[in-house]
Amino acid sequence: MDMTHSIENSVKDYLQKKYEVTVESFEFQQTRKEFEGDITLVVFPLLRYVKTNPVKLGEELGEHLVKDVEQICAFNVIKGFLNLSFTNSFFVNQLEEIITTQDFGTQQKDEKSDKMMVEFSSPNTNKPLHLGHVRNNLLGHSVSEILKANGKEVFKTQIINDRGIHICKSMLAWQKFGQGETPESTEMKGDHFVGKYYVIFDQKYKVEIKELIEKGHTEEEAKKQAPLLLEAQKLLKKWEENDTETVALWQKMNNWVYEGFEKTYSDLGVDFDKNYYESETYILGKEFVLKGLKDGIFYKKEDGSIWVDLSEDGLDEKLLLRADGTSVYITQDIGTAIQRVKDFQINGLVYTVGNEQDYHFKVLFLILKKLGFAWAEHLYHLSYGMVELPDGKMKSREGTVVDADQLIEEMVTSAQEIAEELGKIDDLEKEEKQKLYQAIGKGALKYFILKVDPRKNMLFDPKESIDFQGNTGPFIQYTHARIQSLKRKANIADFSVIDYKNALDLKEKDIIKHLLKLPSTIAQAGDELNPALICNYTYDLVKLFNSFYQNSPIIIEDKNVTQFRISIADQVAKTIALNLNLLGIESPQRM
């Protein structure tokens, strides 16, 4: 299957016999389209072993390869580049192998498969999800699917930050100003409803601060002494003391939020195998911190707080447990990681968390290693960049966040408008149409976000709507739909029969060559936890196919040609569907 191996072996033998040198690695690249050939061997690196000029060596190797390797039929040498051409039958055979391979490009999981957990989303329960969460969710879901395609067993999880001062603020505001209204009575989505009270808290809190400053307090004092904040803190304390009424309120409001989140997750097409709740796990880490203390890995300060010294690893000292014995963020992360390994016997864990927490995860992984957990070697922080607006970062307090639910709805509406204008699906049932608008609108949104390298910050301009043309989800979906239409019209029962003696044209070869790269692309996307690679690959494939489609008629008189071309088309469609699925995007039959 992989031609580079046969070429490598042949060249290796040749150099050994002729020049008595042993060359271990060779450099190949795709032949640039302005030159003739299907693969290119770069000759320059070989000059280290064989002192001659690159063109001469290239010619020599070319002549040898044409004789020695059956699938190579021609070559040319330009400067230090040896361009090799494959035979017609090579391409036909490769296509046949691709078509007859079940789920070509992916690996099946078996008993020996790695068990990986992917954590993503992990929201606070005081406000609805925004565009930043959307990027997080889409990445987490896609990476999970990509890992599955690489033969891993995958568990998806989130940790819900359901406790703390933020939810108490919403609770307090609702108690004081809510007059008993509920999501039902206001017909609001639960997370938006609770978020509304978080905003109300902040507004009233600001008024109090202003009043205190006017009475002569410094800003800092005012922020700490504002009655509302003190009350919220009191509420948190009551919660920690398990006060029945407070816990009941906390549960009620959190449940409203969960209902809202459920809707958003379902809209995004993401789900989880298990939810962890911080209110249940925040105590977990403590015993391991204490154990670490006993083992001398950590140390205690005079005030009783527990620390770890990471200065030998180039980092600072880090607090692990407060003097009063309460836990901090990292304490619970230690416990949660240990719990997860216990619960699922995983041997790898991916944290989908923004790059603002790079330092935190460096520290966390180091601590787990120091505690002696072998699996700590297999923790990965999928550190993704911020979604920025034209005027900078999104800030919830300043109301510049892009709301997830609203954005999804807008995308679906846009899809509907475009589809209605084009009028190609007017004959579909109402329900079918709605499904299609959903698929296309979300396809546009998801692809828009996933095509960007996760590690990089990306820009979203709310004033400029997300495109449906060019390098977009709908463009790819469209190509899939068009191929389905071809298949319906071709009247061919079996797309897997390949018996073709005609000469392949350039575009057919290009498509087959690109299909051959699918396995390594999926593997690389898995290694790098990078869905953007799938986007790029799929986009390139679709462009190649569209060019082919538009320039060579597929359904023609000659049944043999039709059979061959429709088989290529079908395989392209299968590949699109496979890849879009890895991205969490649907592949419509029509559009």
Next chain:
RNA sequence: GGUCGCAUAGCUCAGCUGGAUAGAGCACCUGCCUUCUAAGCAGGCGGUCCCAGGUUCGAAUCCUGGUGCGAUCACCA
């Protein structure tokens, strides 16, 4: 200030472990629906790959220094 990351066309982004004349999309301009879906195809315009050194047959890519932007350095999460 220390640490980490980023800088490529007017805008948004690709560019794999160094390889041929740096690529797409959007925008702008020109063609193509009497033949399989024009959310498409063919083409044009557009670049000091942030700057300066270095490494070598060869650097957008690696190294050093600088500039700019961002993140982080909490008994917040």
